[in-house]
Amino acid sequence: MAAFGAVGIVLALMGFDVGRAYTTILFTSFKSPNGFVQTLLKFVPLLLQALAFTVPLAAGKFNIGGEGQMIMGAIGAAAVGIMWSGLPGVVLLPAVLIAAVLFGAAWAAIPAWLLYRFGINEILTTVLLNFVSFSFIDYVATEIWRDPTAGHPTTVPIGDGGILPLLMHSPRLHSGLVIALVVWLLVYLYVDRTSAGYELIATGANPRASQVYGINTRWLFLFSLILGGAIAGLSGGIEVAGVHRRLIEGLQSNFLLLGIIIGLIAKGNHLAVPFVAFFIAVLEVGASAMQRTLMIPGEMVFIVEALILLFVLLSDVVGRRYRGR
Amino acid sequence: MLRNGRTALTDRAAATEEALVRAMVGTSLDVESSLLFTPEAFGDVLTATGDDVMLRVAGVTADDDGGTPALHGCTFDLREGEILGIAGVAGNGQRQLAEAILAIRPTTGGTIMFDGMDVGAMSTRRLLAHGLAYIPEDRWADGFLPKATVAQNLILGQQRTAQYTKGRFLDWRAIVQRTGRLIDEFNIKTEGPEANAGALSGGNIQRLMLARAFSRPVRLLVAHNPTQGLDIPSIEFIFTRILARKAEGMATLLISENLDELFLLCNRIAVLYAGRIIDVLTRDQYDKYLLGRLMSGAQATEKAEPARREVRRDGCRDDHIYSGGARPAGQPAALSGGGGGRVRRGRHRPRAHGL
Numbered sequence: 001m002a003a004f005g006a007v008g009i010v011l012a013l014m015g016f017d018v019g020r021a022y023t024t025i026l027f028t029s030f031k032s033p034n035g036f037v038q039t040l041l042k043f044v045p046l047l048l049q050a051l052a053f054t055v056p057l058a059a060g061k062f063n064i065g066g067e068g069q070m071i072m073g074a075i076g077a078a079a080v081g082i083m084w085s086g087l088p089g090v091v092l093l094p095a096v097l098i099a100a101v102l103f104g105a106a107w108a109a110i111p112a113w114l115l116y117r118f119g120i121n122e123i124l125t126t127v128l129l130n131f132v133s134f135s136f137i138d139y140v141a142t143e144i145w146r147d148p149t150a151g152h153p154t155t156v157p158i159g160d161g162g163i164l165p166l167l168m169h170s171p172r173l174h175s176g177l178v179i180a181l182v183v184w185l186l187v188y189l190y191v192d193r194t195s196a197g198y199e200l201i202a203t204g205a206n207p208r209a210s211q212v213y214g215i216n217t218r219w220l221f222l223f224s225l226i227l228g229g230a231i232a233g234l235s236g237g238i239e240v241a242g243v244h245r246r247l248i249e250g251l252q253s254n255f256l257l258l259g260i261i262i263g264l265i266a267k268g269n270h271l272a273v274p275f276v277a278f279f280i281a282v283l284e285v286g287a288s289a290m291q292r293t294l295m296i297p298g299e300m301v302f303i304v305e306a307l308i309l310l311f312v313l314l315s316d317v318v319g320r321r322y323r324g325r
Numbered sequence: 326m327l328r329n330g331r332t333a334l335t336d337r338a339a340a341t342e343e344a345l346v347r348a349m350v351g352t353s354l355d356v357e358s359s360l361l362f363t364p365e366a367f368g369d370v371l372t373a374t375g376d377d378v379m380l381r382v383a384g385v386t387a388d389d390d391g392g393t394p395a396l397h398g399c400t401f402d403l404r405e406g407e408i409l410g411i412a413g414v415a416g417n418g419q420r421q422l423a424e425a426i427l428a429i430r431p432t433t434g435g436t437i438m439f440d441g442m443d444v445g446a447m448s449t450r451r452l453l454a455h456g457l458a459y460i461p462e463d464r465w466a467d468g469f470l471p472k473a474t475v476a477q478n479l480i481l482g483q484q485r486t487a488q489y490t491k492g493r494f495l496d497w498r499a500i501v502q503r504t505g506r507l508i509d510e511f512n513i514k515t516e517g518p519e520a521n522a523g524a525l526s527g528g529n530i531q532r533l534m535l536a537r538a539f540s541r542p543v544r545l546l547v548a549h550n551p552t553q554g555l556d557i558p559s560i561e562f563i564f565t566r567i568l569a570r571k572a573e574g575m576a577t578l579l580i581s582e583n584l585d586e587l588f589l590l591c592n593r594i595a596v597l598y599a600g601r602i603i604d605v606l607t608r609d610q611y612d613k614y615l616l617g618r619l620m621s622g623a624q625a626t627e628k629a630e631p632a633r634r635e636v637r638r639d640g641c642r643d644d645h646i647y648s649g650g651a652r653p654a655g656q657p658a659a660l661s662g663g664g665g666g667r668v669r670r671g672r673h674r675p676r677a678h679g680l
Contacts, residue, residue, distance in 0.1 A: 189494075193494050193495060194493050194494050194495065195484045195485045195489075195490055195493060195494070195495055196493070198477070198480070198484045198495055199484060201473065201477070202470055202473070202477070202481055202484075204472075205470035205471065205472045205473045205477075206466075206469060206470045206471065208466050208467060209461075209466065209467050209468050209469055209470060209481065210470075210481070211429065211449075212424075212427075212429055212449070212459065212461055212467045212468065213449070213453070213459075213468075213481045213482030214448065214449035214450035214451075214452070214453045214482055215450070215482075216448075216450070
């Protein structure tokens with residue numbers, strides 16, 4: 001709330017109609033079926049990116065490589081979808097999604113292994129591998145499977161069998177939503193309900209004590225990062241198989257940063273993650289509408305999101321002070 | 326003397342040590358039948374042991390965290406139903422020894438056999454599952470999850486045992502129920518199993534460590550300074566629990582710097598000095614002066630430098646840390662002078678006395 005207030009003041013100073021700006025941001029998603037579907041389409045990668053961040057976070061590790069893993073997943077999905085484009089959907093669609101998961105997991109396995117073997121800081125390596133993946137997607141989209149008719153680095157479309165079935169035809173809503181929600185449920189059950197998930201949380205709370213009490217913490221670091229990478233890779237595969245039906249440079253948007261913001265606002269609580277992800281998706285869709293109708297720069301929404309995060313983190317500190325600790 | 330916000334004793338003339346302790350503990354401890362005050366009544370339990378060896382440590386060497394050797398060939402046996410003490414000035418390898426027995430720290434030589442199994446070939450997880458429990462010395466770093474709940478802390482290391490699980494899933498209803506009972510039994514001051522453990526005080530974290538270690542039957546308990554930071558009734562409670570285990574034939578390795586605690590509970594006391602077991606005392610040899618000399622490495626040095634023997638003896642005798650002499654009747658065995666038996670590092674090293 002405080003974040004909205006602060007941005008409202010800035011907007012007013014810039015001479016915009018604050019009330020209309022906020023109604024646009026908050027209600028675009030709910031005014032038309034199209035707006036709602038747009039929100040859900042944003043929600044899918046946001047939820048998966050948030051999970052790719054929160055799973056390693058449970059073990060106390062920071063995966064900042066979600067977009068690199070997403071890009072690699074998308075490349076894997078596109079590669080399979082293009083090379084075996086003739087296969088029927090029963091075979092091709094699972095193959096496309098599995099390729100996305102494996103590519104994402106493999107990309108995350110690099111920093112995970114460097115951490116396991118040499119103790120190299122995973123924050124640094126995951127971020128740096130993002131840049132490698134940017135060049136990689138460029139190469140794939142401009143050299144290997146380039147679509148000569150497109151003006152932007154883009155591959156040829158994947159085979160029809162690799163396309164996710166639609167839940168709704170007009171406006172188009174693909175079934176990646178179901179996959180994302182199933183993945184979320186599995187992650188929640190694993191981390192918060194199983195003994196193995198408890199070991200992940202214990203490792204995040206105090207790795208040394210977890211080790212003393214028989215938990216293989218180094219292996220969990222490795223495993224949680226790879227699992228996060230697999231989820232991020234899947235989000236890339238869903239973008240390819242559901243939204244674009246081909247590989248497009250820039251499909252990662254800024255889902256990584258938003259995913260991290262979601263994870264942090266939810267404080268790693270998996271029950272809260274989908275709600276926060278949906279809220280951020282609403283803001284995102286509202287932002288582009290605001291930009292179109294009121295000519296307010298969409299960046300203002302980033303500022304709102306950043307301020308929400310700041311206030312959440314600040315409320316933690318203030319709360320701790322208040323309790324006298 | 327204050328107790329629970331009320332004055333319990335004001336008369337200075339009446340302030341004998343016994344009266345002070347009674348005023349301090351109030352009615353929460355029955356002094357007449359307590360282990361701390363009248364250990365004689367427990368005589369048989371204290372001296373009995375089983376026959377079979379539970380833990381055999383043979384020539385074990387291990388490094389500390391920095392890679393310098395900390396254990397130089399430790400050898401001792403621990404039998405069923407026995408409490409073996411490890412006495413030593415802090416920092417002589419106690420922590421490394423405990424961690425080697427639990428396979429937390431790799432050994433560089435020698436063998437450790439627990440219940441017929443080679444510890445060197447096992448993981449900590451399997452050892453815990455086979456009936457080993459550990460109370461670490463450094464409760465903050467080695468035993469506590471600050472951001473987790475009290476219940477999550479209490480199940481650490483037992484997250485896969487049948488009492489807390491249904492298949493691969495944690496059984497939260499059972500966990501809350503059982504940990505709630507542990508909180509009552511061990512008198513942990515908290516709002517309940519789901520309260521944040523980060524708010525617990527040091528003594529309550531220690532009770533949490535103990536509750537965790539005693540929450541399931543184990544063959545061998547490795548306890549490192551188990552009573553640090555506890556009040557008298559809690560210490561009494563823990564001692565009776567350790568003796569109850571002993572009566573059932575379970576073994577305990579009690580690593581402690583509190584000599585009174587060791588003298589009260591242990592069948593034998595092994596003295597650890599500079600990473601070696603330099604002697605093992607039996608109950609009839611218990612003597613603070615002798616033990617202090619061994620702990621300071623005096624014997625090892627004596628053999629090398631016999632001419633300086635007399636000087637050192639005087640130096641040690643002057644030391645005020647040991648409450649030397651006979652204990653007056655009724656005075657608590659493990660409490661002489663509030664940590665009087667605790668030995669701080671450096672005080673007893675021969676060089677510190679200007680040799």
